[in-house]
Amino acid sequence: MSVKILIADHIFTPDGFVSDQAVAFDETILAVSAPDHLTSQYPEAEIVRTPPHTVLLPGLINTHVHLEFSANRTELTYGDFMTWLESVIEHRDELVARCDNATMEAAVQTMLRSGITHFGAISSFGGDLEVCRRTPQRVTYFNELIGSSAATADALYGDFLERLNHSFHTDPAEYITPAIAIHAPYSVHPVLLSKAIALAKEKHLPLSTHFLESPHEREWLESHTGGFLGFFRKFFGTDRAVTSIDEFLHAFDHYPALFVHCTQTTHAEREHLAERGHTIAHCPRSNRLLDCGRLPIEDITAPLSIATDGLSSNWSLSLWDELRAALMLHHQGDLEKMAERFLRAVTLDAARALHSDAGRIAPDAPADLITVTLTERVERDEQIALQTLLHTQEAATVYIQGKKVL
Numbered sequence: 001m002s003v004k005i006l007i008a009d010h011i012f013t014p015d016g017f018v019s020d021q022a023v024a025f026d027e028t029i030l031a032v033s034a035p036d037h038l039t040s041q042y043p044e045a046e047i048v049r050t051p052p053h054t055v056l057l058p059g060l061i062n063t064h065v066h067l068e069f070s071a072n073r074t075e076l077t078y079g080d081f082m083t084w085l086e087s088v089i090e091h092r093d094e095l096v097a098r099c100d101n102a103t104m105e106a107a108v109q110t111m112l113r114s115g116i117t118h119f120g121a122i123s124s125f126g127g128d129l130e131v132c133r134r135t136p137q138r139v140t141y142f143n144e145l146i147g148s149s150a151a152t153a154d155a156l157y158g159d160f161l162e163r164l165n166h167s168f169h170t171d172p173a174e175y176i177t178p179a180i181a182i183h184a185p186y187s188v189h190p191v192l193l194s195k196a197i198a199l200a201k202e203k204h205l206p207l208s209t210h211f212l213e214s215p216h217e218r219e220w221l222e223s224h225t226g227g228f229l230g231f232f233r234k235f236f237g238t239d240r241a242v243t244s245i246d247e248f249l250h251a252f253d254h255y256p257a258l259f260v261h262c263t264q265t266t267h268a269e270r271e272h273l274a275e276r277g278h279t280i281a282h283c284p285r286s287n288r289l290l291d292c293g294r295l296p297i298e299d300i301t302a303p304l305s306i307a308t309d310g311l312s313s314n315w316s317l318s319l320w321d322e323l324r325a326a327l328m329l330h331h332q333g334d335l336e337k338m339a340e341r342f343l344r345a346v347t348l349d350a351a352r353a354l355h356s357d358a359g360r361i362a363p364d365a366p367a368d369l370i371t372v373t374l375t376e377r378v379e380r381d382e383q384i385a386l387q388t389l390l391h392t393q394e395a396a397t398v399y400i401q402g403k404k405v406l
Helices: 035-041 081-098 101-113 129-134 150-168 190-203 215-223 227-236 245-250 267-275 284-289 319-329 335-345 348-353 381-391
Strands: 004-013 016-025 029-033 046-049 054-058 060-065 116-123 138-145 176-182 207-211 258-261 279-282 304-306 369-373 397-400
Touching: 004 035, 004 369, 004 381, 016 035, 016 381, 029 035, 054 381, 060 258, 060 279, 060 304, 060 348, 081 215, 081 227, 101 116, 101 129, 116 176, 129 138, 138 150, 150 176, 150 190, 176 190, 190 207, 190 245, 215 227, 215 245, 245 267, 279 348, 284 319, 304 319, 304 335, 304 348, 319 335, 319 381, 335 348, 335 381
Parallel strands: 004 046, 004 054, 060 116, 116 138, 138 176, 176 207, 207 258, 258 279, 279 304
Antiparallel strands: 004 016, 016 029, 054 369, 369 397
């Protein structure tokens, strides 16, 4: 692949924004420096001059999305987690049947146009694998494990292993990384939990789990009461949770994972996540629609990623929409610093959570790059992150592994 030199007004690097610089790249990033220096160093390179007021960023990374429910628009009920869950069960077969490849491909293309070059697909059934294989984006393919009954544990684990093994049988050019998702503390038996974590550790696979998403979940795990009591009696004939919060949390102590939601965690639990090297995936719009509470990001020292969740609990898969929602939700702290932190949450920190070397504009990183063009000049450098976040709807150009895909 021939070398390109992309010149932009502002470039988002691991050290923050730099101005009047350029990036030389082929499949990987070769250098970040002054345009004159790079054209001298790479005289045969193709020069790509962007329009005025262009910002160059690493490709965005959506760490947590459910493609298999992309057919939902207004069928599911919002306002309370248990009410929503019951509506999911009521409409699940219909929504899954309607969510054909064309529907999921449209969702993936929407993400691509917004500048998402890598996403973590949470796959419950394996029905989205073909779409993930065809997309130009990188996909961390989280095969989900669910099952709280000891009686069905072996069968459910066997099905999970079959789906996981199938996701290994892909062409390396398809950019798919097999991974494991453990559904939640209330829905996975401790025996299955232990086996799945050991498997992830053995094969060095990315690992993810929903964790303490709603007040109902915390009440059920702590005291076997609340909204989940009726749910488990009705569908599973039990009135006891299969694990406790501490037992579930400490099962991950020796292998870093992506903990999704965490809105009902305590300060001590959030500190434990940080100490053990875990990352938190924050889905602010989903949390609001399901009445899960606000994740206190001002109290989080663990790496933070921001994700859209799926269209079962959101109205778009745009990370720009998600970032704006997060900015409005979290009024604590300095606005400019928060905007830059949020950009890191969908680039560098998100990449690390998915075991990826992307998410950064630095030498030797994969050349996953996007440009966005603002309508006017940003007057103060300190405002570049904020103004980019506020005014971007879609990417102007998208490169993945140095190849222009948009």
